[in-house]
Structures are given as structure tokens and as C-alpha cells.
Amino acid sequence: MFSNSKSNEIDFQQNFCYVRATNQQDDSKVDYRVRLAVFEGPLDLLLTLIERRELDITAISLAMVTDQYLEYLETVEMVDPDALADFLVVAAKLLVIKSFALLPSPMPTAEEEEDAADLTHALLQFQAFQRAAEGLRAREDSVLRAYPRVAKQPEPTTALARPQISLAALVTAYKQHQARMAEAPLEVTIPEATWTVAEKILVIKDMLARGAMVTFTSLLDTATSRLEAVVTFLALLQLIKEGLVFVEQRKIFGEIYLSRGGRNHAGTETRRGAEG
Structure with missing residues (x-):
């Protein structure tokens, strides 16, 4: 999935500056931030950059990411179940991506391809539900809680006879x-x-x-x-x-x-x- 060749290596210093600048607009929305040598910002942004091949997954220490998150959980009074679920999903996807990047790439069997397709489908479904939940939350925050309902068309009167004359x-x-x-x-x-x-x-x-x-x-x-x-x-x-x-x-x-x-x-x- 990712190559270790020099042609695919990324200038970490330039990429780090880009990540810092891009992530400034999300500081108000995300409390937890990953701090690595090549990246600093929200975990979902890290996943996005890796999927776009703007960051090399092999340069990311997933163990450090996990340790930092565990330290972060110790500092909060109450753990948000939704935030914890989001972290587990993103971390699992990063682990899968890094596994494919580090391990040899034998020809996958039909069953493995089906499992990978199921995982991709499940992740896409999760992202769709996540976007829908964010939309509903934004609607509630903007006090737009009224949902229009189309009025029922009135029944035509039958008391009067239909015209039969020209x-x-x-x-x-x-x-x-x-x-x-x-x-x-x-x-x-x-x-x-x-x-x-x-x-x-x-x-x-x-x-x-x-x-x-x-x-x-x-x-x-x-x-x-x-x-x-x-x-x-x-x-x-x-x-x-x-x-x-x-x-x-x-x-x-x-x-x-x-x-x-x-x-x-x-x-x-x-x-x-x-x-x-």
C-alpha cells in the first residue's frame, strides 16, 4: 500500500509546517492532539494525510500515538464514549495501513479480499453516520429544530355534480x-x-x-x-x-x-x- 523507496519519502520538515498551519482551524473543535516529530494535530487529520500519501505511515510511531492518548485520558475527569470510539476506529485503520506497508505483499486470497472489502465498507458506513451525526448536532446548535411537513391536500368536494354540458x-x-x-x-x-x-x-x-x-x-x-x-x-x-x-x-x-x-x-x- 505504501512504498519505502526514496521516491515516496516526504520532506518531514516542510510537511510538519503544512500540518501545523492546516490544523489551526480545528483547534476549537478537537481537544486531543497528537504530537509527533513529523506531525502535530488531530488524529483524524493524521489519518487523512496518510490516506492522501502526504505523510509516510512508516515514519509514524503508533505506539507513541497510543501512549499519548492514554496519558490524555488520565487528565480528563470523564471519558467521552463517542470520542473513545472514534479514536479506536482511527487507530485500527492506521494499524491496518501500517501493517500493509511493513509486511510483504503476497497475493491476497479471495477470503482476504472479501474481509478487506468488508472492513472498508464498515469504515465508510461509520464515516457516513459520523457526518450525519455532525449535521444533526449543527442543526440543533443553530436552534433549527423545526422540520417541515407537507400539508395534506384537501379532499375534493363530491356534493356537487360534475358538469355534463358544453x-x-x-x-x-x-x-x-x-x-x-x-x-x-x-x-x-x-x-x-x-x-x-x-x-x-x-x-x-x-x-x-x-x-x-x-x-x-x-x-x-x-x-x-x-x-x-x-x-x-x-x-x-x-x-x-x-x-x-x-x-x-x-x-x-x-x-x-x-x-x-x-x-x-x-x-x-x-x-x-x-x-x-
Whole structure:
């Protein structure tokens, strides 16, 4: 894994300066520091430099590392189990790396390769859990303890019938009503006032607010003139467009029924059906 050849040797003096400078930013986070001739800093940084081949594992005395840690444990009042577990994991990995570097490298058997792969997998899993724990700890330290939950979508209302009529059917029904009015006896009347679309909208709303269903024919029959029928029809279309009126035709060419709607999901479907 590591070579003892001169080509792989590291300038210890230059590397020691690099390690000291790099590790200054971690002093506030790690209490225990390894102090060797070629390195001074946290143990996990030592492992990182060795894995990157920036330090020669054969120049590291693992016995000295262990002795220093035991001396450190004697100085603390209470041993942190997590910190102790971290040390054991890193020390074990350093021991494995140094063993491979010092011992001859025979061809590994399939079982040995599997054991090495299992060890690597276990270490990677440990590092992943360690990073996750650090993330949760940082989140707790920053007082971000609220976890968003997506609100449940409201159930669509089923009390109102789905639209079964199109704008073309409404226009056809309107033309049929106008044709019947043309066949009726002509009566000369003078209209008392001219209706606006806004006024007819209020009239239709008032009719439907009573709760009873109104037929399309009975609505147009309230008109006393063709002009008023046109205004009534335009007011109805506007209410359908806004989703304030539901329309329903229970059978083909049958009567068209109107009922009060609302600005909800069902009203949107009704509006689409009337515009289609």
C-alpha cells in the first residue's frame, strides 16, 4: 500500500509546517492532539494525510500515538464514549495501513479480499453516520429544530355534480328559446327600464340563493323582451365562467338545470365544461 523507496519519502520538515498551519482551524473543535516529530494535530487529520500519501505511515510511531492518548485520558475527569470510539476506529485503520506497508505483499486470497472489502465498507458506513451525526448536532446548535411537513391536500368536494354540458349546448338551448318566443303572439309593450349584465347577475344570484334548482328555460322566461333575454344569457355565461353557477344536463337534449356554485375545485371543472 505504501512504498519505502526514496521516491515516496516526504520532506518531514516542510510537511510538519503544512500540518501545523492546516490544523489551526480545528483547534476549537478537537481537544486531543497528537504530537509527533513529523506531525502535530488531530488524529483524524493524521489519518487523512496518510490516506492522501502526504505523510509516510512508516515514519509514524503508533505506539507513541497510543501512549499519548492514554496519558490524555488520565487528565480528563470523564471519558467521552463517542470520542473513545472514534479514536479506536482511527487507530485500527492506521494499524491496518501500517501493517500493509511493513509486511510483504503476497497475493491476497479471495477470503482476504472479501474481509478487506468488508472492513472498508464498515469504515465508510461509520464515516457516513459520523457526518450525519455532525449535521444533526449543527442543526440543533443553530436552534433549527423545526422540520417541515407537507400539508395534506384537501379532499375534493363530491356534493356537487360534475358538469355534463358544453357552451355549444347552452347556445343551442338559447336559440331554441328565442325561436319559441318568435312564434308566440306579438305583444307591443314598452319596457320600463333597460337591464345591464351586472344587474342580471344579481337577479340570477338571488334566484339561486334560495337553494332550489332553476331551469335554463324558466330563467329565460323571466325576460320580457329579446334584449332582456340576451342580457340574461350573457349574465349567466359570466357566472358560469367565474364558477358561481353550476350547469347540468341529465340527458341529451333534456332540460338544463342551474344551481349555485362556488370558487372551488368543482367550480373550476364546471367552468371548463361550460367553456368546452
